[in-house]
Amino acid sequence: MNDLFFSMAQYAIGRLAGAETLLANFAGEATDFVRFNHARVRQPLTVRQAQLKLSLIDGRRRDNTTLALSGEPQRDRASIDQALEAMRGELASLPEDPYLLYATDAAVSDRQSSGRLPQAEQAVEAITRAGAGSDLVGLLASGPIYRGFASSHGARHWHAVDAFLFDWSLYHAADKAVKSAWAGSHWDDEELQRRIDAARSQLACLALPARRLAPGAVRAYLSPAALDELAAMLSWAGVSEKAQRTKQSCLQRLVDGEARLAPQLTVTEQADSGLAPAFDESGFVRPATVTLIDRGRHAGSLVSARSAREYGLEANGADDDEGAQSLAIAAGSLPAQQALAALDTGLWVGNLHYLNFSDRAHGRITGLTRFATFWVEAGRIVAPVEVMRFDDTLYRVLGSELEALTSTPEWTLDAGSYGQRSVRSSRVPGALLSSFTLTL
Amino acid sequence: MPFDTESLARRFHRLAPAVDYCALRVVEEHSQTVAVRQDIAQPAATTVDAGAMVTVFDGDGVGYAASSDLSDAGLAWAIGRARDWARLARGRSVFDGAAPRLPRPRGRYASPTARPLDWRKADRIETLMRESRACRLDARIVDWEASLWTIRTRQLSLTADGAADGEFALQEFDFTIPGLHVVAHDRGLTQIRSWGGRYNGFCQQGGVEVLERAGFAGAGAATAEQALQLLAAPNCPSGTIDVVLMPDQMMLQIHESIGHPLELDRILGDERNYAGTSFVTLDMFGSYRYGSPLLNVSYDPTRGEQFASFACDDEGAPAARTLLIDRGVLLRPLGGASSRQRARRLGAELDAVATTRACAWNRPPIDRMSNLNLEPGASTLEEMIAATELGVLMQTNRSWSIDDSRNKFQFGCEWGRMIRDGQLAEVVRDPNYRGISATFWRSLAQVGDAATMAVMGTPYCGKGEPNQAIRVGHASPACRFTAIDVFGAEA
Secondary structure: OHHHHHHHHHHHHHOOOOOOEEEEEEEEEEEEEEEEEOOEEEEEEEEEEEEEEEEEEEOOEEEEEEEEOOOOHHHHHHHHHHHHHHHHHHHOOOOOOOOOOOOOOOOEEEEEEOOEOOOHHHHHHHHHHHOOOOEEEEEEEEEEEEEEEEEOOOOEEEEEEEEEEEEEEEEEEOOEEEEEEEEEOEOOHHHHHHHHHHHHHOHHHHOOOOEOOOOEEEEEEEOHHHHHHHHHHHHOOOOEHHHHHOOOOOOHHHHOOOOOOOOOOOEEEEOOOOOOOOEOOOOOEOOOEEEEEEOOEEOOOEOEHHHHHHHOOOOOOEOOOOOOOEEEEOOOOEOHHHHHHHHOOEEEEOEEEEEEEEEHHHOEEEEEEEOOOEEEEOOEEEEEEOOOEEEEEHHHHHHHOEEEEEOOOEEEEOOOOOOOOOOOEEEEOOEEEEEEEEOO | OOOOHHHHHHHHHHHOOOOOEEEEEEEEEEEEEEEEEOOEEOOEEEEEEEEEEEEEEEOOEEEEEEEOOOOHHHHHHHHHHHHHHHHHHOOOEOOOOOOOOOOOOOEEEEOOOOOOOOOOHHHHHHHHHHHHHHHOOOOOEEEEEEEEEEEEEEEEEEEHHHHHOOOOEEEEEEEEEEEEEEEEEEOOEEEEEEOOOOOOOOOEEOOHHHHHHHOOOOHHHHHHHHHHHHHHOOEOOOEEEEEEEOHHHHHHHHHHHHHHHHEHHHHOOOOOOOOOOOOOOHHHOOOOEOOOOOOOEEEOOOOOOOOOOOOEOOOOOEOOOEEEEEOOEEOOOEOOHHHHHHHHHOOOOOOOOOOEEOOOOOOOOEEOOOEEEEOOOOEOHHHHHHOOOEEEEEEEEEEEEEOOOOOEEEEEEEEEEEEEOOEEEEEEEOOEEEEEHHHHHHHEEEEEOHHHOEEEEEEEEEEOOOOEEEEEEEEEOOEEEEEEEEEOOOO
16 A cells, blocks of 8 residues: 555646645555444445545645546556646636645655454454353454655655454443444454453343433442443544634534633543554644643644644644544543442443534533443442433533542543544543433 | 446346346436535546446355446456456355345436536636635624535446346436534634534535525625524533424434434444444334334435435335324334345244335445435424523534444534523524433424425545445434523633
């Protein structure tokens, strides 16, 4: 894929005319997806895809075309020629872009991280064997992921990682299940077995009679997986500079100084960890850390190249959507193994589901409990709970009602695969709350 | 470069192995997006995509492989890989001893495009710029954007034995997807008003006529005015009252609490790790009272302009209009041939509808909603308002959330108007409501007539592992529901 990208990028650069500039972005993967239901194979699939995005720039005018590369040099060169001709034919008629900004240096980077990924037969055999006798549902996604950037200014960036993500649930019955995920670069059948056995051991709690809770405020512990769902909402018009400038951020009250979050809350974008490339779509190298919330106060935002030019700021590695790629919430002081005891009596939330804003301006979010969520009394799990809707604000959950964060954040690779496998990840702890509002 | 149908069919026939079933789906898509934000043209984007998915059955094993390499070598690789997967899955497949029997795809389809939207980018930008400038009514308008996305898709579907007989399905689509939204802010209060919703509710098949049908000209000023009205409006009150939902909220209500719960692969448990399951079970079909006797819901792939109309689905099944809910009684799921066969093995004899689809060449087909419509009734909008003692008329979805069994939901809208004693009253902001699907549809008290209908949709229906965002259509009249839990924003 490296050769494919750079040869095609160089070909496109060689076709430039006059004072034209070219930016080339690459996204590719060769992925085995194996989907399971009832611990049997539902849909096994291999996808090979490679996309080349060409940005043709002349002065302050820019046009973009994304092509699917076939891997056949002659065919791909013909596609590039057609795309350049089409863009060139319209470029002069497009308005100038006052917010156009891209890297003009000749930076070079090369990150290649290889692993030991499972062969197809090994994966199917291992998962169906380890899951035998259980109602296992989920997806294994395995294979290399590639990102690249090149420019006519001489920039050359390459990012290639071997990665797998096995994202699965073990079902007891109806909607009662334990959800797990294992992401890494080195597959190990025995590790898989250990993880499935660990999940299976939690099923016993789900077999207890379920409790139906009444709406109202409860004491709660959000597991790292549950807090991660809330943290992901910050990337939905939250930490974006553009959203904050146009008063659309879910953190707007924080940004405007009208509210604070808990002093133990520090949130950063950590480009030096995770699977995301170290360069953005405009060719800028991402800073290692961007502090977004510092001890409960607004500290920064994610700034794309366009926003940087529009608002007179430094770009800090954000792509156009200004969402986090490697979000981190700093560890707290509560040892994870003491969380149950610290909860004492309340709701242990294993996972949250289908979050959305019920009132974005006030940071109010609604969603549902899901998977291994239990009622706890005196530090002991006593019953799974029937699904409950919550509706609460970030200023309570991450603010006034946040008692403690656990001391060992967990790393999670985003399981999203719309169009292509996501390279987003996060590292968040669990959260102990004095009060969490259930509504239905 | 457009693919050559005859050449692909010939080559596939030559390369296909001797297996129980081998199919090829080739998709070529050319899309273009332009946008204008705050009177500044955003970078235009064109995408040229093409690739193929091969499906192989071997015993009860099913395998898939997809590539953007359409050469002989690329197709041969995909066929070999799919065959390897099918062999691996044999004996441990959900099809449990019997692979699905799928029809040969055949037929032609073309969007009923009256006037192709093949404008140059500069002309598209100029059209958007007119609406953008019209949004700038007041200093309290702090952000606004107009967008136009067009897609042209060609899809070839054939099986190895069909190719031998020269049979295939060739479907060609034109999609036009406009959008516009305005953000108003004043003294700590922000209100967003969109035209058709933030997820392109006015999407349809067709060209220039899509913009005209949707009333795009003038949308900028009208949307900006409404955004300012929302700033001045009081918060929606709370209470158990009636709601009159307009089509651009009904589409979301139908989508989340009828469409997704009826997907047969979800009922069979395939989505439990991601999108969830359903409160609907196999034994409910034919007898379960889903809603009031006024509720009639159809799967309709034949309405030309609607977003997900087609001739055959991605398993080759010919598409035909079918009633799913008749006078409130649940009849049929949204499930294609392979799901129907899985259900049959569990003892459920269900009809299939041609709705097993993939979002692109690089994903396998799964059960989707396609066009899911609520049939019009007999009430005018005036009659529904007149019948409401106390309620809220709500327009345009803004927020949506539902549990993993598709039961407990909470939806928010952009725009509300109080109804008091049978009369429209003041505008209210941030109207929300919550309920439970299993009971909500039984509170359907009136269904609007054809004059209240709108044909809407979205390009962004998401489900599946790996994930797939697919185009769906929802045509619906306005509807009135009684005794709904309504509330506003935080004070």
